[in-house]
Amino acid sequence: LEQIVDYIKNLRFTDEDIEFLRKKGGFSEGFLKYLRNLRFTGDIYSVPEGTPVFPNEPILTVRAPVIEAQLIETYVLLTVNHQSMIATKANRISHAAQGRTVLEFGSRRAHGADAAVDGARAAFIGGCAGTACTLSEIVYGVPAGGTMAHSWVQMFDTEYDAFKAYCEIYPENATLLVDTYNVLKSGVPNAIKAFKEILWPKGIKKCAIRIDSGDITYLSKKARRMLDEAGLTECKIVASNSLDEWLIRDLVVQGAKIDVFGVGERLITSKSSPVFNGVYKLVAIEKKDGTIVPKIKVSESSAKITNPHFKKLYRLYERDSGKAIADQLCVYDEVIDDTKPLEIFDPIDIWKRKVVTNFIAKEMHVTIFKNGELVYDLPSLPEIQKYCAGQVDTLWEEVKRFEYPHQYYVDLSQKLWDIRHHLLSEVTSPKK
Numbered sequence: 001l002e003q004i005v006d007y008i009k010n011l012r013f014t015d016e017d018i019e020f021l022r023k024k025g026g027f028s029e030g031f032l033k034y035l036r037n038l039r040f041t042g043d044i045y046s047v048p049e050g051t052p053v054f055p056n057e058p059i060l061t062v063r064a065p066v067i068e069a070q071l072i073e074t075y076v077l078l079t080v081n082h083q084s085m086i087a088t089k090a091n092r093i094s095h096a097a098q099g100r101t102v103l104e105f106g107s108r109r110a111h112g113a114d115a116a117v118d119g120a121r122a123a124f125i126g127g128c129a130g131t132a133c134t135l136s137e138i139v140y141g142v143p144a145g146g147t148m149a150h151s152w153v154q155m156f157d158t159e160y161d162a163f164k165a166y167c168e169i170y171p172e173n174a175t176l177l178v179d180t181y182n183v184l185k186s187g188v189p190n191a192i193k194a195f196k197e198i199l200w201p202k203g204i205k206k207c208a209i210r211i212d213s214g215d216i217t218y219l220s221k222k223a224r225r226m227l228d229e230a231g232l233t234e235c236k237i238v239a240s241n242s243l244d245e246w247l248i249r250d251l252v253v254q255g256a257k258i259d260v261f262g263v264g265e266r267l268i269t270s271k272s273s274p275v276f277n278g279v280y281k282l283v284a285i286e287k288k289d290g291t292i293v294p295k296i297k298v299s300e301s302s303a304k305i306t307n308p309h310f311k312k313l314y315r316l317y318e319r320d321s322g323k324a325i326a327d328q329l330c331v332y333d334e335v336i337d338d339t340k341p342l343e344i345f346d347p348i349d350i351w352k353r354k355v356v357t358n359f360i361a362k363e364m365h366v367t368i369f370k371n372g373e374l375v376y377d378l379p380s381l382p383e384i385q386k387y388c389a390g391q392v393d394t395l396w397e398e399v400k401r402f403e404y405p406h407q408y409y410v411d412l413s414q415k416l417w418d419i420r421h422h423l424l425s426e427v428t429s430p431k432k
Contacts (some may be wrong), residue, residue: 004044009040011072012039040329042068042069042369042372047365048366050384054410056310059084081277083122086119089266089267091392095127096245096249096252102127104131104132104362105131109268110269117135117136119268140381147208147210163190163313171217175236176208177210184223190208194228196232206234207234208237209223209238216251220251224257229231238257240262242266245264273358295308310331311332313327313330314361315364324394324395324408325356329410331415336380344409355379374407
């Protein structure tokens, strides 16, 4: 959302842009003059960044003159889709880690420089503690850090010399990569020697080793025993090597002695689900007299049929537990009274109905821009991360299962369902 806000605030055509369009042809001088003076004048509503969202929900709503709304489409979509995808993947990975630290390590495998920097931001929101992408700290304030490379170890005559030099240079942040040659026969023993000879005399007990290959469960257990027997009980073990939520879950189940997971390409590219299919569709037209006319897009595929109208998104929470029950889409002028029982129903299988009581209805959208002016105070990145964690905690564990998750219902109000049904009937009925 932060990047979209910055883009909207600075939306304009430069003299160079206008000259490019003039050379392309097809545009009148009057239209080019209009573009030269164009600024965003509309309204934007959005769920706060870090909010869990579900299919068929409006994440962001633009209410603006059609030219302005169309001009921002591509940037809005690519920004929301990319960062939502990475934040979702990061959250799944963090969930699998069960409280252990997760770091984003994927810059070199990202799909371009911007994807690395923006992806690190999204990963932090999703639950990562930091990133190996230093530029992301400069641009967004994502905590950056890292460990040594195999090339560092290879440049020295011996592995111990490499570890010794590293500890001398970075005594407060010594994480030694122990798998360049042999984890258990040389890597861990040399790390123990370097820690004791270089760090201990300085009173430093904080240190770590990193395992980047092999059987992580087996090696981490053996390494943990060796470290503990040497008195290095405070030494952390970092694991990397093509990790994702499924592998991390398996490592945890197998009792791997891992304190920190460094996750690279499978996070920064969201390898298991590399496309976030957000769309940007016209759902209503506002006439000059203020009347809002709902519109619908029909497709041969029912999954691509949009929900019409200018809408509100409500989330229903159990009053006692605070857990989310379901979401309901309503027409913009509807208000849910959570002091009364509410019947909700599946918008496709309408016979599936449920009456909810003792609940709290929360309207999820907040106003970001009003008449072209920013009216929303953007939270800090740590605030967004904390908010995201709190919102994810409102979802039942069954909804967050990796395999066969429980369906979380996104229902339509009766009024919105009636409008949708009427519009579908109109456009699909035989013409007289």
